[in-house]
Amino acid sequence: MIAIETINLEKTYAVAFWRKTPRVALRPLNLTVEEGEVFGFLGPNGAGKTTTLKLLMGLVFPTGGTARILGKDINDPAIKAQIGFLPEQPYFYDYLTAKELLEYYARLSGMEPKDRGRKVEAMLERVGLKDAARVQLRKFSKGMLQRVGLAQAVLHDPNVVFLDEPMSGLDPMGRREVRDLMEELKQQGKTVFFSTHILSDAEALCDRVAVIHQGELRGVGQVAELTSSVAAKVELIWNGSAVPAGLIALGAECRVIGETIRAVVPEAQQEAALEILRRERLRLISLIPVRSSLEQYYLQKVGAEAAPAVGAR
Numbered sequence: 328m329i330a331i332e333t334i335n336l337e338k339t340y341a342v343a344f345w346r347k348t349p350r351v352a353l354r355p356l357n358l359t360v361e362e363g364e365v366f367g368f369l370g371p372n373g374a375g376k377t378t379t380l381k382l383l384m385g386l387v388f389p390t391g392g393t394a395r396i397l398g399k400d401i402n403d404p405a406i407k408a409q410i411g412f413l414p415e416q417p418y419f420y421d422y423l424t425a426k427e428l429l430e431y432y433a434r435l436s437g438m439e440p441k442d443r444g445r446k447v448e449a450m451l452e453r454v455g456l457k458d459a460a461r462v463q464l465r466k467f468s469k470g471m472l473q474r475v476g477l478a479q480a481v482l483h484d485p486n487v488v489f490l491d492e493p494m495s496g497l498d499p500m501g502r503r504e505v506r507d508l509m510e511e512l513k514q515q516g517k518t519v520f521f522s523t524h525i526l527s528d529a530e531a532l533c534d535r536v537a538v539i540h541q542g543e544l545r546g547v548g549q550v551a552e553l554t555s556s557v558a559a560k561v562e563l564i565w566n567g568s569a570v571p572a573g574l575i576a577l578g579a580e581c582r583v584i585g586e587t588i589r590a591v592v593p594e595a596q597q598e599a600a601l602e603i604l605r606r607e608r609l610r611l612i613s614l615i616p617v618r619s620s621l622e623q624y625y626l627q628k629v630g631a632e633a634a635p636a637v638g639a640r
């Protein structure tokens with residue numbers, strides 16, 4: 328069954344004085360996500376990711392088109408119980424404690440009173456907030472609020488979970504935990520639709536990804552499928568001050584930084600580049616992959632000027 332389907336979904340905001348200047352945030356988008364898929368929505372700042380999620384959540388209204396979740400129109404109230412949502416900037420009433428807030432959400436979702444306490448406790452533990460359960464949210468750090476946001480998104484056991492940059496503001500441990508949580512949701516057969524700038528997370532987690540730029544879908548598919556035509560690159564660093572002519576002939580992008588030279592070459596040219604360095608008796612300091620093929624693909628689709636925080640931890 329199809330979990331999420333957008334049909335020519337589009338959004339133009341009216342901005343400026345008298346709201347006369349239209350800003351196209353999303354061009355007609357046609358996308359389907361199958362049940363049980365983990366789907367990554369990638370794109371630079373201002374690409375239209377949050378707009379798409381808000382449209383799907385019914386928080387803003389489309390200028391055109393429509394969308395369906397689990398076969399039902401997004402305006403059908405019956406769908407609300409089956410979806411969970413983590414907004415980009417969760418805003419909670421911050422005089423409540425984490426436990427009180429989750430209990431409030433549990434009640435809102437219609438959870439049985441006898442299950443509430445147990446489920447809230449388990450969820451607080453799951454997102455690493457057991458010790459802070461009785462602390463008011465106004466005393467929480469950004470990462471802790473993000474954890475509360477995640478907890479409320481999955482507390483009522485929804486079938487389709489929408490997460491707008493779930494890793495944002497989290498420390499490395501927190502990111503690992505969110506990845507585990509998303510994998511767990513997948514194991515349970517849930518559908519996860521999330522936006523991110525962090526391509527390594529998308530690569531590790533997603534069955535399929537979509538790349539969106541300037542409100543327009545630029546590509547969609549399995550990571551392996553999308554990247555089959557792009558080559559990864561490696562960076563070689565060595566001591567020296569002059570770039571060997573052979574490397575320039577290989578098409579290496581070289582930069583001299585102090586006493587070292589950095590050259591980026593396609594992975595396929597790695598051996599040839601090393602051979603040149605050996606011949607010139609240059610001392611290699613390091614050899615590291617610079618861009619995964621998904622990063623390469625992404626840069627092709629959105630242009631290098633909109634590069635994300637690739638591989639950021």
Ligand SMILES: Nc1ncnc2c1ncn2[C@@H]1O[C@H](COP(=O)(O)OP(=O)(O)OP(=O)(O)O)[C@@H](O)[C@H]1O
Binds near residue numbers: 379
């Ligand atoms: N309420 C609004 N009024 C006017 N324009 C808006 C509004 N919300 C978003 N936009 C515009 O729509 C475009 C898409 O914004 P959106 O928030 O969807 O991007 P995003 O992909 O989520 O970016 P980010 O990665 O920075 O979160 C941007 O040009 C933004 O300025």
Ligand SMILES: [Mg+2]
Binds near residue numbers: 377378
């Ligand atoms: Mg956004």
